[in-house]
Amino acid sequence: MDIMQIYKEANALLEGHFLLSSGKHSPFYLQSAKVLENPKVAYELAQSLAKLIQESKIQVECVCSPALGGILAGYELARCLGVRFIFTERVNGEMTLRRGFEIHKSEKVLVCEDIITTGGSAMECAKIVESLGGKVVAYAALANRGICKRFNALKTSDTTECKLDSSLPLFALGDFIFDTYEATNCPLCKQGSVAIKPGSRGN
Template identity: 70%
Template sequence: MNVKDIYEKHGALLKGHFLLSSGKHSPYYLQSARVLEYPEVAEELAKALAKEIIEAGIKVDTVCSPAIGGLLAGYELARALGVRFIFTERVQGEMTLRRGFEVKEGEKVLICEDIITTGGSAMEAAREIEKRGGEVVAFAAIANRGVCKRVNGKTTRKPECKLPKNKPLFALEDFEFDVYEPDECPMCKEGSKPIKPGSRGN
């Protein structure tokens, strides 16, 4: 499976000048929603991801995703693994488990995103699960931006990776893009203004 080809086919690998959620700038952006809007594609990707997790011998009771980006990927992964799915969402800026979702003491939970960059949102969800007595056994994503090291991946872990070193990250592909601090961005120096994909007008 060539995940990069799938992203390009569905117009999900964007090229331009983008403001990332980290505040940094990049000439590339992954818009996973453009891929996951097709259920058959989402199912295919999730099954490939589930295969890696099963082959690694990771026992999972529940998949949890931080809203909103991870919802489709997490739901499809849970379906492929044959387990239940829950999600966390921000309430006044804090990642919270709501809507009657419960986690049992010792329940083995996998945190799933559509894309893992530094893993910040995934770790917020993980802390909420652990606070309620669950055990986070692994992390997963369709795509890995190359900051964190995935199982069977070729990239090295970068200092800004927020995922724990003792928990595996499963992803289908590494996407390493140039990323710049705003005051060092060559596109800004050329007079270009960054856009934030998904925001109004973009």
């Protein structure tokens, strides 16, 4: 499955000047909502991701995603894995579990995002899961920005910026390795361009 081609066909690979959730700037942005608005495509992507996880023999009893971006990807993945789905969300800036959702003691939980950049939101979600007695067994995403090392993949960039627990596998359908810049040293800013954030936070 050519994940980059799927994003291009959905007009979900944006070019411009963007502010990422990590705080960095980039000339590219992945808008997963444009891909996942098509239920057939969402199912096919989740099915391919579920196959990778099942082939690894890792046991998963629940999928948990950080809102908002991970909800559609996480729900479809849970459906393909045949397990329940829950999500965490921010309240006053802090990730929390609400809406009557519970974590069962020692429940094996996979944390799913649409895109993994540094993995910061996924780690916040994982900490909530483990604080409530669950056991995080892996991370998953439709696509990986290449900062974190993908399971059984050699392509990776600066892993020192990855916030995920390196002892756990990260499953994704492919890597998108784009240039990123510190906000204080962004060549696009120096050209007079202003970064925008088209994602679920800040817009």
